[in-house]
Amino acid sequence: xxxxxxxxxxxxxxxxxxxxxxxxxxxxxxxxxxxxxxxxxxxxxxxxxxxxxxxxxxxxxxxxxxxxxxxxxxxxxxxxxxxxxxxxxxxxxxxxxxxxxxxxxxxxxxxxxxxxxxxxxxxxxxxxxxxxxxxxxxxxxxxxxxxxxxxxxxxxxxxxxxxxxxxxxxxxxxxxxxxxxxxxxxxxxxxxxxxxxxxxxxxxxxxxxxxxxxxxxxxxxxxxxxxxxxxxxxxxxxxxxxxxxxxxxxxxxxxxxxxxxxxxxxxxxxxxxxxxxxxxxxxxxxxxxxxxxxxxxxxxxxxxxxxxxxxxxxxxxxxxxxxxxxxxxxxxxxxxxxxxxxxxxxxxxxxxxxxxxxxxxxxxxxxxxxxxxxxxxxxxxxxxxxxxxxxxxxxxxxxxxxxxxxxxxxxxxxxxxxxxxxxxxxxxxxxxxxxxxxxxxxxxxxxxxxxxxxxxxxxxxxxxxxxxxxxxxxxxxxxxxxxxxxxxxxxxxxxxxxxxxxxxxxxxxx
Numbered sequence: 167x168x169x170x171x172x173x174x175x176x177x178x179x180x181x182x183x184x185x186x187x188x189x190x191x192x193x194x195x196x197x198x199x200x201x202x203x204x205x206x207x208x209x210x211x212x213x214x215x216x217x218x219x220x221x222x223x224x225x226x227x228x229x230x231x232x233x234x235x236x237x238x239x240x241x242x243x244x245x246x247x248x249x250x251x252x253x254x255x256x257x258x259x260x261x262x263x264x265x266x267x268x269x270x271x272x273x274x275x276x277x278x279x280x281x282x283x284x285x286x287x288x289x290x291x292x293x294x295x296x297x298x299x300x301x302x303x304x305x306x307x308x309x310x311x312x313x314x315x316x317x318x319x320x321x322x323x324x325x326x327x328x329x330x331x332x333x334x335x336x337x338x339x340x341x342x343x344x345x346x347x348x349x350x351x352x353x354x355x356x357x358x359x360x361x362x363x364x365x366x367x368x369x370x371x372x373x374x375x376x377x378x379x380x381x382x383x384x385x386x387x388x389x390x391x392x393x394x395x396x397x398x399x400x401x402x403x404x405x406x407x408x409x410x411x412x413x414x415x416x417x418x419x420x421x422x423x424x425x426x427x428x429x430x431x432x433x434x435x436x437x438x439x440x441x442x443x444x445x446x447x448x449x450x451x452x453x454x455x456x457x458x459x460x461x462x463x464x465x466x467x468x469x470x471x472x473x474x475x476x477x478x479x480x481x482x483x484x485x486x487x488x489x490x491x492x493x494x495x496x497x498x499x500x501x502x503x504x505x506x507x508x509x510x511x512x513x514x515x516x517x518x519x520x521x522x523x524x525x526x527x528x529x530x531x532x533x534x535x536x537x538x539x540x541x542x543x544x545x546x547x548x549x550x551x552x553x554x555x556x557x558x559x560x561x562x563x564x565x566x567x568x569x570x571x572x573x574x575x576x577x578x579x580x581x582x583x584x585x586x587x588x589x590x591x592x593x594x595x596x597x598x599x600x601x602x603x604x605x606x607x608x609x610x611x612x613x614x615x616x617x618x619x620x621x622x623x624x625x626x627x628x629x630x631x632x633x634x635x636x637x638x639x640x641x642x643x644x645x646x647x648x649x650x651x652x653x654x655x656x657x658x659x660x661x662x663x664x665x666x667x668x669x670x671x672x673x674x675x676x
Contacts, residue, residue: 168214168217168218168221169210169214169357170214170218170350170353170354170357171218171221171222174217174218174220174221176217176220177224177247177250178304179247179251179301179304179305179308180220180247180250180251180254182298182300182301182304183251183254183255183294183301184217184254186294186297186298187478188258188290188293188294188478189213189216189254189255189258189294190213191478191481192211192212192213192216192257192258192260193211193213194211194481194482194483195211195212195213195260195262195263195264195481195482196208196209196210196211196212196263196264196482197210197211197212197214197215197264197351197354197355198210198264198355198358198432198433199263199264199265199266199438199442200263200266200438200441200442200445200515201359201432201433201435201438203437203438203441203515203518204435204437204438204441205358205359205360205432207358207359207360208355208358208359208432209358210354210355210358212257212260212264214354215257215350215351215354216253216254216255216256216257216258217254218350218353218354219253219254219256219257219337219346219347219350220250220253220254221350222253222346222349222350222370222374223249223250223253223336223337223346224250224253225374226336226346226374226377227241227246227249227250229374229375230378230379231246233378236378236379238332238378238379238380238381238406239330239379239406243308244308244309244310245333247308247310248310248311248314248315248318249318249333249336249337251310251315252315252316252318252319252337253336253337253346253347255287255290255291255294255315255319256284256287256319256337256338256347257283257287258286258287258290258291258294259282259283259284259285259286259287259288259289259290260283260286260287261283261286261462261477261480262480262481262482262483262484262485263442263445263482263485264283265283266442266445266446267462267480268281268282268283269442269446270445270446270449270450270458270459271458271459271462271463273446273450274453274459277463278459278462278463280463280466281459281462281463281466284319284320284321284338285320285466286462286465286466286477287319288316288319288320289465289466289467289468289474290474290478291312291315291316291319292312292316292468293468293474295312296468317334318333318334318336318337318338319337319338320338321334321337321338321339321340322334322340330379330405330406331405331406331407332379332406332407332408335407335408336408339408340605340606341407341605341609341610341612342603342605342609342610342611342612343422343603343604343605343609344408344418344421344422344611348421348425348604349368349370349421352368352421352424352425352428353368353370355428355432356424356428359428359432361427361428361431361432368417368420368421368424369417372414372417373410373414373417373418373421376410376411376413376414377408377409377410377414378408378409378410378614379406379407379408379409380406380407380409380612380614380618380620381405381406381620382405382406382407382409382612382620382622407612408612409612409613409614409620410611410612410613410614411613411614411615411616412613412614412615412616412621415613415623418611422602422603425604426600426602429600430600434598434600434632436523436634437520437523439596439598439634440520440521440522440523440636441515441520443521443594443596443636444511444512444514444515444520444521445485445512445515447511447638448488448507448508448511448512449508451503451504451505451507451508451511452488452493452502452504452505452508454503454504455502455503455504456493458480461473461476461477462477465477485512488505488508488509488512489509489512489513489516490509491505491506491509493505519645521594521636521637521638522636522637522648522649522651522652523634523635523636523637523652524579524593524634524635524636524637524652524655524656524659525579525634525635525655525656525659525660526562526632526633526634526635527562527563527564527575527632527633527663528562528563528564528630528631528632528633529564529630529631529633530563530564530628530629530630530631531629531631560667561660561663561664561666561667561668562663575595575633575635576593576594576595576635578659578662579593579635579655579659580593582654582655582658582659582662583651583655587640587651590639590640590641590642590643591637591638591639591640591641591651592638592639593635593636593637593638594635594636594638595633595634595635595636596633596634596636597631597632597633597634598631598632598634599629599630599631599632600629600630600631600632601627601628601629601630602625602626602627602628602629603625603627605627607627608624608625608626608627609624609625609627610622610623610624611623611624611625635655635659637651637652637655
């Protein structure tokens with residue numbers, strides 16, 4: 167019995183995946199990482215979310231198969247099972263505190279950017295199948311293609327050709343960001359955060375009844391919500407995509423409004439990001455000894471059983487292992503450099519002595535399909551919808567060309583510190599991304615009318631990068647003194663931003 171979806175029934179083969187140590191590990195992986203230190207109710211796990219995603223995908227496929235009016239490609243029982251397994255196992259590869267671990271690994275440099283939790287999920291999926299002869303036999307009897315399942319998890323064909331592209335738009339949709347994974351976590355996260363049940367905003371039950379594969383003709387009408395103009399665009403092929411009925415456009419908008427709301431108030435909360443930075447700093451203190459980044463890369467190779475075993479031992483309990491100094495060294499040295507400081511840093515989290523937020527500047531960009539629209543200025547409404555601020559003062563808004571100034575933020579803030587404590591304070595400048603969609607390019611939404619005609623709605627992709635300045639260390643200061651210093655620094659920082667803005671405006675006027 168699930169707190170969001172009620173009763174969830176599992177296919178017997180899928181149950182064999184759930185009843186494995188690799189899948190049960192997800193019980194010890196919080197869905198929202200450290201968010202529970204700010205929103206105490208956010209204790210739900212990747213285990214629950216994975217079952218929920220499986221449930222939504224299973225119901226969607228059943229609705230499509232039972233739809234008497236559906237005239238699209240037939241979805242075989244084998245394909246249904248493959249998509250359900252992909253939905254169930256899509257998050258197997260997360261590290262401790264989910265996306266925070268990914269940020270830590272990527273901070274090691276370009277080489278470590280090849281680590282993705284989706285790739286790790288595929289490696290762990292192979293391991294689960296390899297270690298269970300009974301499961302392997304049943305998958306073979308059902309004709310299941312593991313390579314197809316892994317390509318679904320990655321959200322891209324990756325050399326594997328399928329009949330239609332709509333399969334890749336059910337779990338991890340790279341075309342418009344709308345998929346069952348996103349629907350599930352939006353509903354679950356809003357419920358556990360105490361922000362009201364997401365279902366009150368989004369009628370997912372109704373939407374799923376009108377979410378179907380439909381033919382996308384070679385030439386379609388492209389429309390944007392930002393313009394009354396219509397633009398005819400030549401498509402590349404006639405193919406089938408996951409489409410929703412035109413009557414559900416408001417429902418789609420509500421779903422993405424909920425996503426933006428949760429990013430502003432929950433996922434990118436300033437205290438949550440401060441906590442993430444503190445945990446990453448603790449990991450950095452231990453990285454020279456523990457070599458977790460190298461372990462994460464090596465574990466992507468299923469043949470490296472030792473590395474994969476080591477990775478699977480990493481769960482959210484790592485926090486307490488570091489805090490209590492119970493962590494095991496890989497090289498068994500008598501001394502463990504950095505462990506004492508790392509433990510102290512995590513103790514600051516437990517006593518709510520977080521890095522103190524000082525101030526922010528914003529860099530705005532837009533990726534749009536229409537050049538004329540791209541040349542328009544960013545509207546206040548667009549920014550308010552996706553950024554962490556309800557209102558961004560113009561002097562805090564930098565153009566793309568001015569982003570080099572963000573490299574000077576640490577120096578600027580330090581210049582505002584009183585001389586007698588300059589050597590006692592340190593700062594951190596973090597970059598947070600807010601966007602109108604999770605896609606890399608302007609999202610395309612495939613729609614159909616009651617009569618069967620299909621069309622595409624293409625929206626601009628707005629992106630706001632917020633550069634947040636945090637006060638890290640203040641030797642000898644208590645919380646009240648840190649808060650007072652942060653307020654004074656914010657005032658000085660604001661004056662600096664106004665001077666830069668005035669100078670830029672004056673130069674533009676000449």
